Amino acid sequence: MRPYTYAAARSVGEALERAGDGSAYLAGGTTLVDLMKLEVVSPAHVVDITAVPLRGIRRGPRGLFIGAMERMADVAGHHLVAEPYPVVAEALRQSASPQIRNMATIGGNLLQRTRCGYFRDPATPCNRREPGSGCPAVDGHNRSHAILGTSDACVATHPSDLAVALTALDARLSLRGAGGERTLRLADFYRLPGGTPHLENELRPGELITGVTVPALPWARRSTYVKVRDRRSYEFALCSAAVAVHVKGGVIREARVAAGGVGTRPWRLPAVEEALRGRPMRTETFEAAVAHAADGARPLARNAFKPALLRRTIVRALVHLAG
Amino acid sequence: MARPSMDRIDARAKVTGAARYSADHKLPGMVHGHLVTSTIARGRVVSMDLDAARAAGGVVEIYTPDHRPAFQGALTGLAAVFAETRPPLADREVHYHGQIVALVLAETVEQARDAAALIRVTYEAQPPNSSFEDAKEHAVSPPSVPGLPLGVPIKEPENVDIKAALAASEVTIERTYEIPPRHHSMMEPHAAVAVWQDGRLTIYSGTQGPAAHAMELSGVLGVEQADVHVISPYVGGGFGGKAFTWAPAMLAAAAARELGRPVKVVTGREQLFTVTGHRAASSQTFALGARRDGRLNAIEHATISQSLGEDPGYRTTPKYYAAPNVHISMKITPGLDLPTATIMRAPGDESGSFALECVMDELAEELGMDPIELRMRNYLESTLKGKLPYSSKHLDECYRVGAERFGWSRRGERPGAVTDGEWQVGMGMATAVLDAGRAPTTVRVAFRPNGTATVGNATSDAGTGMWTVMAMTGARALGLPADRIRPALGDSALPFAGSSDIYGAVGSAATATVTPAILTAAREAIAKLAEHAATAEGSPLRGADDVRYAEGRLTGGGKAVTFGELLTLTGTAEVGAQGTSADLDTTHAYASYAAHFCEVRVNRWTGEPLLSRFTTVVDAGAILNAKTARGQITGGVLFGLAAAMCEEGRVEGATGRISNANLADYLLPVNADTVEFDVHFLDHPDTRLSPTGARGIGELGTVGAAAAFANAVHNATGRRVRTLPITPDKLLA
């Protein structure tokens, strides 16, 4: 860890004021401190926002608002989340460990960095960490890497489970910067790596995430999150699926499908949603609908199983919802 | 019958933090060391820019290949075979990724780490030869090591023509099983605090064998063994990784001598993967020839591994099944640019049992026979070579009792036959055999005026429960409650016999080794005490010729006195004696046994194999402490299952880098992966082995567990995974 200066902010205004070039906000610290120890990031200045009142889980006109500083554990257990949006609660509960969920915040979760082992090891090249240095993952140990949205410069997945659920529900971020407030669809927030994988999202320097709004979607009560991983807890997804369905008279009226562990960002699958619409809620429909889920995928030497796994993970989620 | 069962006497100290592990020691004037490791696997250090590090606050010294603390000798004994023989910082050559290239010493641990991060190393890198996969085809027969049976081909009969025997068999199968490298990943990292005084070294260093550690350090440092005092009362897991001496302890000791100050070196979690040993990858090919009725005619077992430490052929194959024709061989892949391999919990036994117990399952399927029935048809009654009878073998009972407890009869004979919703349910079983033995050792038992008795031996407790077993055995031998016994262990100054007992807690033999010596020493100590009572000035029993000892009291001449009162009256600090256990009776062979039964549920869509039930029935002689014994078995089973479920060191062939050298990416099972293990102990004390009748169990659970899991996965899905671990991607239909 490199030396840095530290300041604690008590308000949004103070936080914005204290942030500057090369600064980082400290929320739960479960990503930031980790990466600072590894010297993957070395901010000159750390602005602690744990006392900034970005709290609250409440229903509003535009849907459910969740303050950026709410902890993962608190959000997962909240009745305004668990009942109307099981997919969000399940995604959170299958994330990390209880200890981490007690510390980690919603804002921090959405801004967590990729788990690519090369990104996390400063002794190796990485275009995301050091633009232009190269990407060893393309020919290296890439079993956990992405198959969708990749480029020659970067094949790293976005690791957040929550972001997958929120992408399925088309959530919006509230942002506050020196220039004022704005909102942005989460779907438009994360960038594809292309030739500039170090530019991960649309957050402007010094800008704060103040909260997330999940649009009202009554039928999202019928939603679920399926996460496939190498052990049953405390591990990132090999593949995950966030699925919600609106079924009437045994027929699927609407569907939301997003996937994790396969894309360089949370991956919404509108083609699968489309293929489900108007079909009977049963396994044959699901299997047919996912046939093209992985179209355009670029599997790597060690993750050739991911297209099939993606299709099957979605089917499994749908089967749960049918059951 | 109620089995003795006692809570660990060290439990409170451990959960309250009162137990001090090596790195917990702080000495006045102590300097903190941080290791710097190489980022290439093969080549040379061309230059090191130390200016920034030197200028950083608190730095006391930086050792590099050009400026290293002095070592006078090399590792001796088994360490010369199973540990890294090249001294740390020996020269500028780099032989593996993650090799130590510098040691930074500073006033605080943060300063040491900070300065270490400022060191820039320039390398002249060469393409490494780090791929075990590629090296396999160039594997060679290992050179024989005098006194060591590993790697030596085994043929039965001596002139066996195994190919002909296989060809003559009614049914033959040949299968290859691959196991990736594994790392001990014990909770407590290798850590040492070293301090010199008057040419003598005292070192707090977590080790499985304090006396061997002292011997090895003395050789490396060029001092007498008696001048090295190793103190290691608590060890946060060893699993073979702390059986021998590794660079961090050597560097701490050498730097402390050089600097004239105490030095602490704690190995970083990532560094443990490379600067200390690991279980080498192995590739095993089994060919079995059998009659249609299941009787084995021929077993051929050929292994390739990085080094001798992992020899499944020697360790496994002769101990399981009777066959008239057997051929076992091993090749190694020397010269790989990889970290040094060593022994790891059930070395060779774990890997060998995986392959053998899977291939037996495959043969059973081929023959259409129940897997237990196939094993019973080939039941081994005496050793393959020499035909020695086993001292006490109840493996058949393990199968019978285990099948009953587990509900083996409900197993679907046809793979994939049993489903429960989206889950495919399968059952598998496997056998575990672990050579049992013990070494003669010396224990000192002494009575003290405060009414307690000490029981001391230079063994260690790496979490195994030795503290408690010594207290319980001492209590039994002296007729005292266990809380009046003060065990002493984890100290090279304590007694040992100088046989292989010098290695302390290895080979699952510590309990079998130490407890009989406690009985001997207790007898001697009681005799000494009685003599003291009859002769010492101030003794109320003085002059009596009928002194007897029972349950802490001495009687004689019509009088009685407790030993505490006696020693107080005679003003004696302690009365005690050493006793050495007898040699092993070599007319028999000794082994512990278990039968594992495993149920898994595999998701039909996404392939995750989840453990759902596990039963183990154990035949390990007398169980001296049911509670810690159960802990050893469940821990061992999970250790073995980990290899089946998720654990795997991933080496990048092109760079020699271990790509998952941290505990986030190196997956060990978590609680959610486990179940409530059903462990049942048979009760057949092995009194031929020793008067306490206890055989080893520490590694027994580990043996065979992975095979039981793999066999269950096959039963659930019809898929046979022969490359560990069995991750979901390998089970996608």
Ligand SMILES: Cc1cc2nc3c(=O)[nH]c(=O)nc-3n(C[C@H](O)[C@H](O)[C@H](O)COP(=O)(O)OP(=O)(O)OC[C@H]3O[C@@H](n4cnc5c(N)ncnc54)[C@H](O)[C@@H]3O)c2cc1C
């Ligand atoms: C071992 C381990 C396992 C894990 N497993 C999972 C898993 O299975 N699934 C999963 O989804 N996640 C997992 N995580 C990641 C974990 O969820 C994130 O680390 C956590 O959510 C980050 O939140 P935090 O509050 O600790 O963020 P911090 O570490 O404090 O911050 C993360 C980043 O966000 C920035 N930041 C934080 N808050 C704001 C804000 N309000 N506005 C602007 N910038 C902000 C920080 O500057 C920093 O760059 C795991 C983490 C670990 C260590």
